[in-house]
Amino acid sequence: xxxxxxxxxxxxxxxxxxxxxxxxxxxxxxxxxxxxxxxxxxxxxxxxxxxxxxxxxxxxxxxxxxxxxxxxxxxxxxxxxxxxxxxxxxxxxxxxxxxxxxxxxxxxxxxxxxxxxxxxxxxxxxxxxxxxxxxxxxxxxxxxxxxxxxxxxxxxxxxxxxxxxxxxxxx
Numbered sequence: 001x002x003x004x005x006x007x008x009x010x011x012x013x014x015x016x017x018x019x020x021x022x023x024x025x026x027x028x029x030x031x032x033x034x035x036x037x038x039x040x041x042x043x044x045x046x047x048x049x050x051x052x053x054x055x056x057x058x059x060x061x062x063x064x065x066x067x068x069x070x071x072x073x074x075x076x077x078x079x080x081x082x083x084x085x086x087x088x089x090x091x092x093x094x095x096x097x098x099x100x101x102x103x104x105x106x107x108x109x110x111x112x113x114x115x116x117x118x119x120x121x122x123x124x125x126x127x128x129x130x131x132x133x134x135x136x137x138x139x140x141x142x143x144x145x146x147x148x149x150x151x152x153x154x155x156x157x158x159x160x161x162x163x164x165x166x167x168x169x170x171x
Contacts (some may be wrong), residue, residue: 029104031153032089032096034115037124042130044140051143051166052080053156053159056116056128056135058090059099063153064137065128068107075111081167085111090136093117145169 046052055071057064068087075085085149087109091100096115104113118124131147132138139150139159143166150162 007008029101029109029113032100032104032113032115034093034096034117037116037118037120037127040088040114040116040124040128042116044142045099047144049144050084051141051163053085053163054088054140054142055085056088056090057136059095059103060091061136065103067109067137067154067159070154072107072109072111073156074159077160078167083163083167087111087113089115091112091115107117111133141166143169 040054043052044054053071053074054069057062057068071085071087074083078166089100093115100113100115103109104153116124121134125132129138129140132151135151137153139152139154141148141162146166146169148162153161
């Protein structure tokens, strides 16, 4: 009899529990790592088996913000193919709390976001690529075998097309 009561209680407990669907939970960003150019430069020179997509952008640049979903989608679609997207914000350091962090959270950015906070932009812009005028957005795609700099906006299809030769070069 005790077994029947215990079993009945167990069944009633199991069927009375409310089932809830767990939604995709995104963690709110509260800070962004800040780099000088000298601290950032090694991220442009990694020689491993990954392909890196480094996008230079700012919250005040409308074309930059418009293309963020393309970079996010690329990160999601190619993460298992050794592709890493890094979003390098060129926002002013005093705008990190007011503009950058809120935008990261609003857009639910999953790619790595860093702040390049170096006042010597006349030096590091040309060091990143001698053809760069400093205009945003700008992107570098590189791996251990190749590197290309782009001073233009991307949609997903164009970005994916530019990535393909890099993936083939590491095979």
